[in-house]
Amino acid sequence: MKILDRYLLKEYLYTFAGVLFVCLIVMLVYMIIDNYDEILKNDPGFKYTVLYFANSLPFHIIQIVPLAVAIAILFTIGLLSRHREIVAMVAAGISARRIAAPILAATLGICLLSFIFSELVVPGCQQRAKYIEKAYIEGKGQRIQTKNQEIFVKGQGQRFYVMDAFDSATNTMTNPTVIDLNDEGSGLMLRLSADRGELAKERGQGKYWRFYNARRWSYDKDGRPNGFEQFDKPITLPMEEDLEKFLSHRKKPEEMNIFELGKFISILAKRGEHVGTYATDFHLKIAFPFSALIIGLICFCFAVRLDARNMVFGYAMGVISAIAFYGFTAVSQALGHQLILSPIVASWAPFALFAFLGYFFLNKLSI
Template sequence: MKGASFFPSHTVAIYMARLFLVRTFGILAALVLVLQALDLLSETGKILAQAGNGDAEVWRYVGLRTPQIVARFLPFSVLLGTILTLIQMNQNSEIVALKASGLSAHQVLAPLLIASFGVAIISFGFNERIVARATATLDQWQRVDYGALPIDRGDRSNVWVRDGDDLIQVDQIRGRGDAARLGGVTIYDRTGGNLVAIVRGTVGMRDRDGWRIANARRFDVATGRETPLGTIMVARGVRPDQFTLATVDAEGLPFDALKAAIDDLSESGRPTKALEGALWHKLSGPLSSVLMPLLGAVAAFGLARSGQLFVRAVIGMALGFAYFVADNFALAMGNLGAYPPFLAAWAPFLLFLLIGEAVLIRTEE
């Protein structure tokens, strides 16, 4: 080993990274298997309650739900993988040997930090390419109670817009701006808060300052009579962004699409603080994997001297759990507008980075 190098020897670094990654992904696989099985216990009945649904739909649900579970519990798996790796190395006196060779605590942890950074990059790509699409698709499927739904991951579904006293409900929207196309339009015609009539149409398209609805039919509440209207103009003054941006789901959009939606909302003068916090969290969330080796490092050092292996492992897990609690709390405060978006996404990460460094330096450096 070269004392001047930040890393242990090449062989030791690969050995530690391999131990860490095998345990991390092994724990993740076990967690996903158990949690997915528990989730199916509550959802299988709802899926099979729909006429025509069978085993294929159950497996389809598993395929859509599993990426969400993986994304949620990957940082926790990194924490447990770190603790198990360091405990094993400490029990085998490998940590003592590394320290005796002149390596500092940071140098001992360096292979785990680099490996966890690689996990963070994989996590970000996985969230962008798979989790966001699966979440958007699953949300649309659940809105129709697992019934038949043409899956178009770029669509929005079940959007409500207010036009004066009237309410407009659209089953599905494709496209953006003047090219937006409405499918399954229902207009609740109200006067003074009382429902007067219900107008339904199959397709709606932008026409100057309003919307042209095809195959419209009007149901009069007072008489109970339905009248065909053909093609009509409705919702004059209702902008396309009121439909396309009415339900922006941050979890169902990748980073670039969410940023574009935030820009559109800002241009239309609508609040974006909660979405900005979610946008920053798409970066800070995956990077939380890099924190876990630092927070779990308390399990690596001092065990042989103190004989309190279990206590130190519990302390490492407590620090990791505290981070997850603080992260969720900060996001909730950001959604309420109590925290600025950047602070809501990054404050827990920076705080626990300092806490982990302080604990490591005070105890081992």
């Protein structure tokens, strides 16, 4: 590694670390102010307050890394330009692309670390933060995360599940009813009701559910009842895969890694459910950590041309570009959630547009 590369990397990485730290402090202060009333009202205690903020921060770290990269590059390269060090490098025959190489290589490393961090650390932290928020910060109690009430869920094909409640801690249904409609969905084929149902893995490798005090009605093709059975003893029936996951509280995309989210989307699609939200967020999970590289390239193009006369303008344009990327990504994500745009287009369009702008600005550099 050349002396120039080491010098640029040292200046950039130190600046990035400082900017990221300041951004995290600002984010933490905002979170404290935002939750102050709930904390004061429900008194979760020092332990759970600290745990809540500690588990909430990793998600916000991923969100602010691109902005921290943008500011760090603007400061690092901007100050070098102001002190005429960029002019000296160019006079020595070093091109803007060569100056950018170590900066962008380090930014790519930051992107890879962000992606790994978002997959290995963020989902678990988000789950814990959500649990602490509901149970302690909002004072709803520890059972709030395991018990889902008034459930109406579509299964595979024409099957529907209705029940008063489902407890994911014990995988227990309260007053469940399973309804099978005909292929057209216009009439009943079967109805099973019970006082209680519980997950009980038994013979073979499938998942079985045990129903207590069960009653079963069958219907002919015209929807007229043609049979009734009441079971004094518990009956055990096979049910579809991962049923308990859909009866419990659904995880948000940020609470799952890409493998969990991909499997969840596949199961949703089999049930005929709307997957626009999850599919869009699946692609964004892959794309967003690398947005720092694109924003960093654009900010470098502004910063490398700075001098004392246009420094404020250059800094402003760099920050505006970063904020514009965040805004465009948010709008595109919303369009993907509503299926106005396909999930792939909604997720990758902002990155394609700003990557093109970065390439355009880099080619416009005269140094």
